[in-house]
Amino acid sequence: MTVTKIRRSLHGRELRKGYTTGACATAAALGALNRIFDDSSADEISILLPIGERATFSLLHHEIGEGFAIVGVIKDAGDDPDCTHGAEIIAKVCVTHQPGVRFFAGSGVATVTLPGLELEVGEPAINPVPRKMIESHLIPLLSHYGFSGADVTISIPGGEELAKQTIGERLGLRGGLSILGTRGTVHPYSTSAYAASVRQGVQVAAKQNLRHMVLTTGSRTEKQAMLIHSTLPQTSFIQAGDFIGVGLRASAKYAMTHVELVVMIGKLCKLACGTMMTHVTGRQIDFTHLAELLRGHTQDPAVIGEVAQARTGRQLLSIVEHHEFSRAFLTDICRQAAIHSFIYAHKKLVVSIRLIDFDGSTLAQATYGDS
Template sequence: MVTKIRRSQHHQQLRKGYTTGACATAAALAALIRIFNANSANTISILLPIGEHAQFDLLHHQVTIDSATVGVIKDAGDDPDCTHGAEIIVTVKLSKQHGIRFFAGKGVATVTLPGLELAVGEPAINPVPRKMIKSHLLPLLAEHDISGVDVTITVPNGEELAKQTIGQRLGLIGGISILGTRGTVHPYSTSAYAASVRQGIQVAAKQNLRKMILTTGSRTEKQAMAIYPQLHPISFIQAGDFIGVGLRASAKYAIESVELVVMIGKLCKLACGSMMTHVTGRPIDFSTLALWLKNHDVNSDIIVQVQQARTGRHLLQLVDSLSCKPAFLTEICRQAAIHSVNYAHHKLIVSVHLIDFDGSTLAQATYGE
């Protein structure tokens, strides 16, 4: 979605859906309720991270004296998501251990390689879904004076669904990940999303704005707005994986400069010349990144590890303690800026701003006239 720009009529006709994380939260809350009331309703309402309430129909599986299992069918709306129609099943079991523990049932992946948001050995239930589930279960646990519960998420067809993703390449083994940061899925076809990026830049140009900030998602946009509070809101475009589209549209509509506010994964792809940064597209060229690192007189063992890295996050971990880290990350930004200027036919000045996962600035570089 292009933030701050009104959706077109075409977008309004598309039906939004819900993330696997939202579905798991609904099923988990319903399961805990059913431990205390086996005849509870067949629908449940939860609060999404974006502040909206959503209601889910429930599939009732089983209830015992200290556990319950409830399922929710994932509805992705009009988004072409491979998990659309999948059943997200959650078993909640009362525990004497304090707090909420998460487990991967059949069809939910386990993290086996470093470089992701979760530690090796953890079930692939991402941080925001975990936070959602906790925020819904903890008040009910306190109300009934229960110390803790074990939450196990199962997706019956998850191992097959995972074959349509790159999860296995990232070390996510055994099924899919439970994902989502907003709770909702906003559907856009590739052409519609690209058209939205172009439209947003055209609107900004008509307002005589000459600097655009292209971000890759809500997290990078939030940080970009904090960095540049003086800029008009329509200067910020969530280009997502369509940075290349945003660059060429900016050149077309006589924007003078563009700043890319990105995180390490997308940045590495841009730095190696890939202007389409979707996870299903061209992978990160870690061999090229390792060559740039060689210029900083780094131990050969680190070079080999960088060549074999799996994700941008993993790359950051590998270089974190190196004295050349700032210079190396600046070089990646510079290479991304050079490719971006070339892609925009040298009609723009491009700055690249790398932010860390906590929002802090790691490096930046500018290229162009």
């Protein structure tokens, strides 16, 4: 799927990009440091993003005291469906004569409690790139005014509640949200933060010596997957959403041996056609291809024609579900999805596909890659 397709809404409008929590935290921290050295500093701040672009942020000045200041930035995620859009990212900066910048988790920012992430257990969940951004902006100014370092505490009011909308707790991130971002910008529907959390979920599972991952597309499929695989630890399950391909590649990278995808019919049809990024704004289902697959199960031209003209996976299911060949055809679709997934994961994994219905019942399943 091209970037152009991702960035366009269903109505064809160019969607507006936003900024990461890491960029907002950097702007707030620099604004706070400026405030310490000049209490009449501007209400806007410009920072350099990792991609080489400059961005300007409005500042909310909260408090200033002897050697410290507290400044906030309201996160603008653009048109990306991000739970942190509109949240305030607050930085408290205290200048010190201890070399370097030290980071602390304030209210609403998580602490790392499980191994497997880029940060050590016990560290505030301020990821490496945002840390480097903050350091690169603060250290020159600190040096200019004769200070060796600073303590930086990042807070997000309401962050602990917002974190319930993420998979952070499953990754061992307790107490709130992570400060994320490798580019500084967020592109609509690329949802890079979500993709990163899928990768991190696999990495955490690998650190716990798990080798069987279960990727699901949402809460309904995950709930059923957990009932089916009740003996697996919670860390084995990841809501990959539209990022099935990300989960497969990460599983291959971190030496998983078996990945099961638990999906519903719409996502299954896209996977069977080789589409690993399954967002609704992306590539549509190739029903002509699925109709050709159906020819291996029936020669009824009316049914084949209906499938070829279907508009959704749910419609396809309603066309075939009452025919004798239904289960065999759905199993064939699962097998095609498993083959594409196996290839996408560099042929390093056994891949199982399980198709479930709205009521949680298994309609079909297939496995590929098992020697």
